Amino acid sequence: MAKYxxxxxxxxxxxxxxxxxxxxxxMKLMPGTPLTNQAKLTPTQIHQIxxxxxxxxxxxxxxxxxxxxxIHGNFGTSFQFSNQPVSYLISSRLGPxxxxxxxxxxxxxxxxxxxxxxxxxxANTWVDTSATIxxxxxxxxxxxxxxxxxxxxxxxxxxxxxxxxxxxxMYTVLPTLALAAxxxxxxxxxxxxxxxxxxxxDYIELAKAKGxxxxxxxxxxxxxxxxxxxxxxxxxLAVNIMTGSMVVENIFSIPxxxxxxxxxxxxxxxxxxxxxxxxxxxxxxxxxxITDIVYGLIDPRIRINK
Amino acid sequence: MKINSLAxxxxxxxxxxxxxxxxxxxxxxxxxxxxxxxxxxxIATMDTSKMTxxxxxxxxxxxxxxxxxxxxNNKVDPGVAKSYTTSKDGLTWTFNLRHSKWNxxxxxxxxxxxYSWQRTVSPKTASQYAYIFAxxxxxxxxxxGKMSPSKLGVxxxxxxxxxxxxxKPQSYFKFMVTQPEFFPQNSKTVAxxxxxxxxSAAKDTYNGPFVLKGWNGTNDTWxxxxxxxxxxxxxxxxxxxxxxxxxxxxxxxxSYNSGKLDFTTLSGTLAANNKKNKDYVVFPEASTSYMxxxxxxxxxxxxxxIRKAMSLAIDKKQMVNKVMQGGDITPKGFVPADxxxxxxxxxxxxxxxxxxxxxxxxxAKTLFAKGMKQVGKKSLSLTLLGADxxxxxxxxxxxxxxxxxxPGLKITTQNIPLKSKLTRAQNQQFDLVLSAWIADYPxxxxxxxxxxxxxxxxxxxxxxxxxxxxxxxxxxxxxNNETARWNDMVQAEKILMNQQGIAPLYQQGQxxxxxxxxxxVQPFPTSPQYDWAKxxxx
Numbered sequence: 001m002a003k004y005x006x007x008x009x010x011x012x013x014x015x016x017x018x019x020x021x022x023x024x025x026x027m028k029l030m031p032g033t034p035l036t037n038q039a040k041l042t043p044t045q046i047h048q049i050x051x052x053x054x055x056x057x058x059x060x061x062x063x064x065x066x067x068x069x070x071i072h073g074n075f076g077t078s079f080q081f082s083n084q085p086v087s088y089l090i091s092s093r094l095g096p097x098x099x100x101x102x103x104x105x106x107x108x109x110x111x112x113x114x115x116x117x118x119x120x121x122x123a124n125t126w127v128d129t130s131a132t133i134x135x136x137x138x139x140x141x142x143x144x145x146x147x148x149x150x151x152x153x154x155x156x157x158x159x160x161x162x163x164x165x166x167x168x169x170m171y172t173v174l175p176t177l178a179l180a181a182x183x184x185x186x187x188x189x190x191x192x193x194x195x196x197x198x199x200x201x202d203y204i205e206l207a208k209a210k211g212x213x214x215x216x217x218x219x220x221x222x223x224x225x226x227x228x229x230x231x232x233x234x235x236x237l238a239v240n241i242m243t244g245s246m247v248v249e250n251i252f253s254i255p256x257x258x259x260x261x262x263x264x265x266x267x268x269x270x271x272x273x274x275x276x277x278x279x280x281x282x283x284x285x286x287x288x289x290i291t292d293i294v295y296g297l298i299d300p301r302i303r304i305n306k
Numbered sequence: 307m308k309i310n311s312l313a314x315x316x317x318x319x320x321x322x323x324x325x326x327x328x329x330x331x332x333x334x335x336x337x338x339x340x341x342x343x344x345x346x347x348x349i350a351t352m353d354t355s356k357m358t359x360x361x362x363x364x365x366x367x368x369x370x371x372x373x374x375x376x377x378x379n380n381k382v383d384p385g386v387a388k389s390y391t392t393s394k395d396g397l398t399w400t401f402n403l404r405h406s407k408w409n410x411x412x413x414x415x416x417x418x419x420x421y422s423w424q425r426t427v428s429p430k431t432a433s434q435y436a437y438i439f440a441x442x443x444x445x446x447x448x449x450x451g452k453m454s455p456s457k458l459g460v461x462x463x464x465x466x467x468x469x470x471x472x473x474k475p476q477s478y479f480k481f482m483v484t485q486p487e488f489f490p491q492n493s494k495t496v497a498x499x500x501x502x503x504x505x506s507a508a509k510d511t512y513n514g515p516f517v518l519k520g521w522n523g524t525n526d527t528w529x530x531x532x533x534x535x536x537x538x539x540x541x542x543x544x545x546x547x548x549x550x551x552x553x554x555x556x557x558x559x560x561s562y563n564s565g566k567l568d569f570t571t572l573s574g575t576l577a578a579n580n581k582k583n584k585d586y587v588v589f590p591e592a593s594t595s596y597m598x599x600x601x602x603x604x605x606x607x608x609x610x611x612i613r614k615a616m617s618l619a620i621d622k623k624q625m626v627n628k629v630m631q632g633g634d635i636t637p638k639g640f641v642p643a644d645x646x647x648x649x650x651x652x653x654x655x656x657x658x659x660x661x662x663x664x665x666x667x668x669x670a671k672t673l674f675a676k677g678m679k680q681v682g683k684k685s686l687s688l689t690l691l692g693a694d695x696x697x698x699x700x701x702x703x704x705x706x707x708x709x710x711x712x713p714g715l716k717i718t719t720q721n722i723p724l725k726s727k728l729t730r731a732q733n734q735q736f737d738l739v740l741s742a743w744i745a746d747y748p749x750x751x752x753x754x755x756x757x758x759x760x761x762x763x764x765x766x767x768x769x770x771x772x773x774x775x776x777x778x779x780x781x782x783x784x785x786n787n788e789t790a791r792w793n794d795m796v797q798a799e800k801i802l803m804n805q806q807g808i809a810p811l812y813q814q815g816q817x818x819x820x821x822x823x824x825x826x827v828q829p830f831p832t833s834p835q836y837d838w839a840k841x842x843x844x
Contacts, residue, residue, distance in 0.1 A: 031722075031723055031725055031726035031729070032723060032724070032725025032726060032728075032729070033725060035358075035434055036358040036359060036434065037358050037434050037435070038725060038728050038729075039728050039743075039763070040437070040746075040763070041434065041437065042437075042762045043732075043762070044450075045436070045437055045449075048429060048432075048449065048450065048451075049432045049434060051429075052429065052430070052432035053432065077501075080350060081350050081351060081505075081523065081524065082350060082351035082353055082356040082357075082505075083351065083353065083356070083501050083502065083503070083504075083505050084351075084505050084523055084524065088523065088524070089523075089524050092522060092523070092524045092525070093524055148556060151556075151557065151560060152560065155560060155564070156560045156563060156564055159564070163557065163560045163561050163564055163566065164552065164557045164560070164561055165527070165550065165561075165566075166526075250553050250554050251554045251556075251557055252557070253526060253550070253551070253552050253553065253554070253557060255524070255525050255526045259553060268725065
């Protein structure tokens, strides 16, 4: 297990290196400059400022300088937030993003499993049909539309939850719901299909023939076997949540990193773009690693001791 | 969940009740002196040498004060300087400073201004606003690294006399010193925090009406709290101005409607939908959106009749009311209305040329045919370049639809990211381009300077000798004669409009909702846009 983990972590670092290298060069191809009042500056003035930030050097030199910084744990300072270290910018805003993202993911997957399982057990009844309708609705409605609807009805009209802002559990409810919808629907659809398959398989028939009770069959045999394929979609779902949170954070004025990422790209804030790319890639790698470990826990056939 | 939230609601109701009861027993008339203000963007920095965005400048104008303070009706109030005198040649400005304090109790002296200005101009600081100091002696040389910052044309004579030497007379210098770039800086604070100076509320010192609280450098909420050490603290009635950065306009509107905000800006359709709201207000901005003609690249655009025809073909009223929908207003010329006044006369009104901003399709067609005959062309095919934000896209499409009504003129639109657009415009890689200019200080020269032949921001390279001569005269022989200078500029604007060097499309305005109980917030057409020093809740 330790050897496996070590190997995986090495690959994660390699992945991050490749991702950040590609991002660095792509980012430099973006049009524009990090200067906020470019319209009012003459080319000489622009050059003068570039020189101060080392932006007048060739791109490969800038890349080496950046890489050197990272090795020493220095992610540079933001252009947009003058002199603010990127590491502080991210660390002080990462919490809210992790909270709503994590809550959305957990709620979405758990609720999705329940909805999917119920749909499969009651296959081809009105229960199944309504579960399918819910799934299709939640897949087709983008999270930002749902966010606006939740904000207007539950926030402004019914006043059940705060409209926007950050400050305690109540503030996380609406963004969590908005983010949970899509994973819920995806998981439910996957779970239903898998479980319908499993429920008609031979070993379930055997268990039934042995006279086991229905709850036991579903809990011990059907659920566990249906879960394995569902775990595979957790990685893509995590990506889904990350991209969704960029807009949802904006709508609910959550001081997170998603909104910052979008803005850093729009303002050519190079160090912040790089820092956030690395953070997002690292988060995704960790989610994938956890998924692989969870595989082994659910399915003893997949041993990860090699 | 439901029980939980109900319990919470009950708790809130109880607390609110207690607070209200507390208010009632204290004083039944005066309301809590607190405003909740919406801003579209978080604070980027509080370092006035590094500041480039309007929203940080607004906060800085609340927490700090320069030599003079921007006042309503295109005037200035005394600030840290009690009074000032200018030498006869207009080159030396002497400011007499009052005995005022930083919020930590130490005195604000002339040295703090010298320090701050030298720091901004120093190339090491890499300030994007250093150019605004260009008219101070040696500023350019220092900024280019050819001279030490200590050689800047400013000096402290004792602690309370500050003397500035200019390169050429600049009557609007009084407006410039109200801006954040010209604020004093506390050298001890800068030295203490080094590169992290002014990156959070605690790492800065303040000498303005308010002190900044609750800003950690990256968050979306902060508060301006009354500064007890401000020299004019007596006149500050408001206790707290609470800021909330809200990036989604509909969220801001929902928060306003729920009573959480006392002010919110509106844009596009949200503005149109709220025009009948009793809280609806429009604050005109000193900003003009206009179309530039590339006279260098397209020979036909050197013909004034063609340029005039294109301007006359655009219905600006319809553009403002039906297309832009926000707080924008129809233009009076290149220099925005209600920005600069002389002897009580508004510049835009005085220099108004009807044909320059009018709509008259019939006349446009005649002029266009005439112009085309003069240049010997049957048809003209042009690309209209613009940024790719929603507003500019709508503007582009509208201008396109209007211009194609001229027989023989074909327009295609091209909308690209703002920064690429700026680069292409500066390099004359366009036929027609939609541009906007926002004033740094409320003087007509801030706009008119752009259109001189050698100005790098004159993207279309329109050139008129008489115009150049008038602008030069206003900066030299007439620089110390306010009326003569003003008349030169009026003349210049008239030439620009008669020749249609550019075609103004609309003057920008900020539509907003402001609670009627909030009084005394002073809006300005230029930065800092709002001042809360005299605000109160009634």
